[in-house]
Amino acid sequence: MNALQALRTRPMRALVRDVRLSGLLNTGMTQRYATTAQSKPALPPGSELAGKSNLTAKIHEKLKIMQYKHNKIMEQMTGDISGMEREDMARLAKEQSSMGMIVVPYEHLLKLYSELIELEQMMSADDPDLRRLAREERQEVLENVVTAENDIINALLPKDSAESAGAILEIRAGTGGDEASIFCGDLLHMYEKYAQLRKWKLETMSMDSEGDKIKEIVLKVSGRGVFGVLMFESGVHRVQRVPATETQGRVHTSTATVAVLPHAANVNIVIKESDLRIDVFRASGKGGQHVNTTDSAVRITHIPTGISVENQQERSQIQNRERAMQVLRARMYERERSRLDLERRASRNKLIGSGDRSEKCRTYNYAQNRVTDHRINFSMFNIEGMMNGTALQIVIDQLRIQHDLDELASMDNFDDISPPNQ
Amino acid sequence: MPRSVLNNTVIPLLRQLTKKLGPQQAKNELRWMADHVRKAIPTKHTAEHATSARLWRDQPAPSAEETEVASKRFSSVQWAWLRQAVHDRVETNKPLQYILGTQPFGNASLLTRAPVLIPRWETEEWVLKLSDMIRAENTGLLNILDACTGSGCVALGLACALPRESVHITGVDVSHDACDLAIENLLRNKKAKQAVEFQRLDLNEQGVASELNSRGMWDMVVANPPYVTPNEYAELDPDVKDWEDVRALVPGDPMDVDQSGLSFVVRLAQLARELGLADGESTNLPRLVVEIGGAHQVDGARQAMHDNGFNLTEVWKDMAGIDRVVLGYHKT
Numbered sequence: 137m138n139a140l141q142a143l144r145t146r147p148m149r150a151l152v153r154d155v156r157l158s159g160l161l162n163t164g165m166t167q168r169y170a171t172t173a174q175s176k177p178a179l180p181p182g183s184e185l186a187g188k189s190n191l192t193a194k195i196h197e198k199l200k201i202m203q204y205k206h207n208k209i210m211e212q213m214t215g216d217i218s219g220m221e222r223e224d225m226a227r228l229a230k231e232q233s234s235m236g237m238i239v240v241p242y243e244h245l246l247k248l249y250s251e252l253i254e255l256e257q258m259m260s261a262d263d264p265d266l267r268r269l270a271r272e273e274r275q276e277v278l279e280n281v282v283t284a285e286n287d288i289i290n291a292l293l294p295k296d297s298a299e300s301a302g303a304i305l306e307i308r309a310g311t312g313g314d315e316a317s318i319f320c321g322d323l324l325h326m327y328e329k330y331a332q333l334r335k336w337k338l339e340t341m342s343m344d345s346e347g348d349k350i351k352e353i354v355l356k357v358s359g360r361g362v363f364g365v366l367m368f369e370s371g372v373h374r375v376q377r378v379p380a381t382e383t384q385g386r387v388h389t390s391t392a393t394v395a396v397l398p399h400a401a402n403v404n405i406v407i408k409e410s411d412l413r414i415d416v417f418r419a420s421g422k423g424g425q426h427v428n429t430t431d432s433a434v435r436i437t438h439i440p441t442g443i444s445v446e447n448q449q450e451r452s453q454i455q456n457r458e459r460a461m462q463v464l465r466a467r468m469y470e471r472e473r474s475r476l477d478l479e480r481r482a483s484r485n486k487l488i489g490s491g492d493r494s495e496k497c498r499t500y501n502y503a504q505n506r507v508t509d510h511r512i513n514f515s516m517f518n519i520e521g522m523m524n525g526t527a528l529q530i531v532i533d534q535l536r537i538q539h540d541l542d543e544l545a546s547m548d549n550f551d552d553i554s555p556p557n558q
Numbered sequence: 559m560p561r562s563v564l565n566n567t568v569i570p571l572l573r574q575l576t577k578k579l580g581p582q583q584a585k586n587e588l589r590w591m592a593d594h595v596r597k598a599i600p601t602k603h604t605a606e607h608a609t610s611a612r613l614w615r616d617q618p619a620p621s622a623e624e625t626e627v628a629s630k631r632f633s634s635v636q637w638a639w640l641r642q643a644v645h646d647r648v649e650t651n652k653p654l655q656y657i658l659g660t661q662p663f664g665n666a667s668l669l670t671r672a673p674v675l676i677p678r679w680e681t682e683e684w685v686l687k688l689s690d691m692i693r694a695e696n697t698g699l700l701n702i703l704d705a706c707t708g709s710g711c712v713a714l715g716l717a718c719a720l721p722r723e724s725v726h727i728t729g730v731d732v733s734h735d736a737c738d739l740a741i742e743n744l745l746r747n748k749k750a751k752q753a754v755e756f757q758r759l760d761l762n763e764q765g766v767a768s769e770l771n772s773r774g775m776w777d778m779v780v781a782n783p784p785y786v787t788p789n790e791y792a793e794l795d796p797d798v799k800d801w802e803d804v805r806a807l808v809p810g811d812p813m814d815v816d817q818s819g820l821s822f823v824v825r826l827a828q829l830a831r832e833l834g835l836a837d838g839e840s841t842n843l844p845r846l847v848v849e850i851g852g853a854h855q856v857d858g859a860r861q862a863m864h865d866n867g868f869n870l871t872e873v874w875k876d877m878a879g880i881d882r883v884v885l886g887y888h889k890t
Contacts (some may be wrong), residue, residue, distance in 0.1 A: 346585065347568070416679075416877045422852050423878055424680050425786055425807050428797045430590075430654045431583055432679065448586055452662035453679045453877075454686070 180249055187278070191285055195544070199242045199288070206232065206239040241287040248281050293543050299364030302399035304341070304466045305355045310372065312390020315379035317349035320392045322523055323373060324353060329525030336362055341459050342449045354463060356399060363398045368535040370396045371497030378502070387503060397470040399462075407465065413437045416453060436460045443467050498531075507531065512538045567637065571644045578648050587654055591643050592632075594658045601633040651796040663711045664689075665718040666747045670709060674736045675806035677711035680876045681782050681849060684883045685712055687874065688780070688847060689719035695843055696724075701774060703833070704729040705761060705781040705826060708806055710740030710754070712780055717750035728773075730759035733803060761825065767832035776833045778845055781826055784809040785851040787819035820858040823848055827866040827886070836867025836888050844872070846886035859884040 179193050191199075209232045213225075255277065258270035307323055309316035331338050336359035344351045357366065374391045382388065417431040433448035434456040445467065447460040499508045500519060507522050508515045514534050521527030568588070575584035608628060609619050620628065632640065646652040655661045655670040662668075663677045664686055670676050692700065704713040707729030717727055731737055740756040759766065770776065786807040791799070798807070809822035826848055830836065835845040846868060850859050860871045868886030876882040 346572075414877060422790070423876070423880055424678055424849065424851055424882065425675070425782075425784070426790060426794060426798070426851065428653050428655070428676055428795070428802070429679075430587060433582075448582075450662070451590060452682075454664065454682065455662065 180246055181253065189285060191288065199238070202235055203239050203242060206235045209235070238288060238291045241284045241291070245281065245284040245288065248277055248284060251277050289540060289544060293540060299367070300361050301363055302356065302358040303363040303366050304397040304399050304463060305357055305366060306353070306395040307350065308352045308393045309350065310391035310393050312388065314349055314381050315388055316390040316392055317351055318380060319375045319390055320350040320353070321348040323392055323394065324350060326523050326525050326528060330528045331357060333525060334359065340449065341463055342447045356462070363396065365532055366396045368532055368539070369394045371495045373498050373500065374496060375500045376502065397466040398473065399466055407438065407468070411439050413439055414457070432456050434460050436464055438464060438468065441468065441471065443471070509535065511535070571640060574644050574648045587647070590654070590658065591640060595632070595636045595639050599636050599639060601636065651800060653797050653801055656801060664715040666714045666750070668709050668711055668714065668743050669739060669746060671739055672801050673803040674733070674739045675708040675802050677709060680882050681711060682715065683876055684849065684874055685715040686719060689716050692724065692843065693720060697841070697843070699723060700725045700777040702727045702778045702780060703770065703776055705779060706783045706806070707731045707740055707756065708736050708782070710743045710756060712782055713754045713756070714743055714747050714750050717753040718747060722752065725753055727754045729754065729756045730761065732758070732760045733805060734758055735803070761829060767829060770833060776835060778843065778847065779826060779830045779833065779835065780847040782849040783822040783826060785819045785823065785849070785855060787817050789817060790819070818855065818858055819851055820855055820862065823850065823859050824862045827862040827868070830886070831866040838888065840887070840889040844885035844887050848884050849882060850884055853881045856881050856884065
């Protein structure tokens with residue numbers, strides 16, 4: 137089953153289905169996992185002492201359910217196992233381990249909450265030494281609470297396998313003429329430096345430029361987790377500054393568009409040869425020995441989807457064709473992926489990682505030394521740090537946090553949370 | 559990644575190239591020349607020189623950023639090379655491949671030198687297609703003769719695309735320059751070392767067939783023979799006419815009456831028969847693979863093959879839609 141099919145069949149209600157199938161039903165353990173009778177779901181005791189948490193009450197409910205199921209499975213596995221088939225054992229073991237990834241930190245969290253309650257009582261004790269001890273320990277426990285919550289959140293979020301792979305980064309000059317092209321060059325510099333810091337490998341697939349002025353450039357970025365980091369860069373980047381080409385010192389606004397596609401190296405995208413039209417430079421005459429041409433440009437068009445990729449970077453047509461195919465595969469994978477993504481999240485107002493190329497994502501204002509990301513309304517006053525790649529991590533971290541929160545919030549809308557896919 | 563190739567001095571170079579090549583290709587060729595000069599004429603010493611010059615004058619050493627920017631600029635030696643290269647390209651029509659000295663071909667990287675014929679992309683295309691065919695058949699060791707081997711591109715292209723022990727290719731050419739270059743290319747592409755050998759041989763001489771036959775059984779003859787007609791030769795671009803060996807382009811005596819350009823193809827068909835390729839059991843692989851100049855030569859080439867016992871012929875088009883290769887099979 138190739139990766140595209142795998143994307144389509146991602147189980148959102150798999151847990152319930154699997155539990156039914158695993159035979160718990162047959163052993164008479166049918167349960168209806170009802171929520172509590174109260175009108176509003178309750179938080180575990182002590183959680184209010186931990187301050188603002190990202191885990192809402194609904195999520196706590198679901199975690200409790202998961203804990204219950206996990207315990208049931210544990211009982212089953214440690215009890216009388218002589219009557220069970222090997223496959224059932226294996227399946228139970230798998231469920232147990234995948235649920236364990238969520239439940240174990242959750243139980244740890246509950247313990248931390250009860251510790252908080254005890255410490256709260258200690259804080260109102262008479263002995264000042266005891267009070268001081270309680271305060272210090274409370275600090276430590278709060279930090280552990282944050283770590284445990286993060287573990288749970290990480291385990292709950294659906295893993296997009298594309299995020300751990302490399303990426304294809306496309307930077308194109310938008311409105312603004314030469315200044316936009318120069319800005320493209322600056323963005324390229326920023327990403328190069330950032331990639332150096334992260335020890336990623338960069339490779340130019342194709343470049344249309346005149347020195348510092350870059351009209352369009354396509355790069356392949358290789359490394360672990362590249363796409364998961366760079367996916368937030370998709371969108372329109374806007375710059376407000378006095379251009380180098382300006383004679384009168386006026387501030388201009390120009391844009392550049394960045395698109396980030398997951399690099400579909402390990403994914404089996406099936407592209408039929410018959411669907412492709414390959415165009416090469418045609419000598420006006422006879423070609424062959426009659427002509428010596430250095431034009432090795434190749435354009436590949438995928439007829440059903442209309443996606444077309446051109447490459448004239450290398451001196452060999454074969455190499456250019458291979459590069460164009462790589463970019464074509466990436467574009468097709470991205471298309472399919474974002475279509476599925478859109479379906480999955482149709483109910484929400486999707487902020488980040490959507491790859492919607494027409495959205496304004498960031499403004500770079502040189503006069504005010506400010507970089508603002510519009511999706512999360514986050515401003516940073518360090519243009520130089522940004523443009524030499526060192527401060528980019530700060531913005532990406534913020535984007536990642538917001539992205540995870542959005543994902544978590546979207547889970548409220550579903551009746552079930554499934555354990556992470558292996 | 560070169561950040562700034564262009565400062566003011568490059569614009570005139572670009573303009574010169576654009577006159578000859580058009581804007582897009584001028585940019586491409588300048589980029590390839592720039593990449594080449596960086597590798598061919600390294601300037602490692604410049605950074606240390608700059609540092610010591612500054613310190614000598616009691617100035618602070620250049621910062622990391624400065625050295626980085628400076629390292630991307632060209633040195634005066636590199637500039638001189640670039641100016642000469644562009645001048646040669648534009649004023650004397652010297653082919654880019656001769657200026658850069660290399661040309662990628664399939665999995666191999668070949669040296670190029672005047673007046674040996676520069677490998678064409680059409681040749682690369684059918685060589686790779688043929689190697690796919692051979693690989694799929696997966697027969698035992700094939701003994702292949704590559705006639706008019708020139709730079710050795712066909713022989714080396716096949717050898718680098720096929721697994722070891724699947725082919726043994728002998729490349730021959732009448733030109734000493736070509737054989738010298740082919741041997742250099744063999745040393746450059748070590749993957750092909752066991753599978754390929756080159757030799758100077760004039761296929762029009764008497765007794766060539768028996769000499770070749772004495773070396774063993776042959777399975778296939780491949781060739782990119784000269785196929786330009788004398789009329790066409792007069793009309794060729796100076797890129798080709800002024801620089802590449804006329805013997806690699808026009809078959810036979812240039813003063814010859816034969817206007818079809820097929821005389822060498824005919825000779826090759828005869829030679830293939832003399833080497834016994836028109837006998838024996840039929841196989842799925844062609845026995846004779848010859849590149850031609852276009853639709854005007856298809857009939858003549860097929861006829862020559864049929865006359866020499868290759869009772870099934872096939873024609874391949876290249877990616878520009880021109881009839882490029884004629885293959886001769888022997889089917890019983």
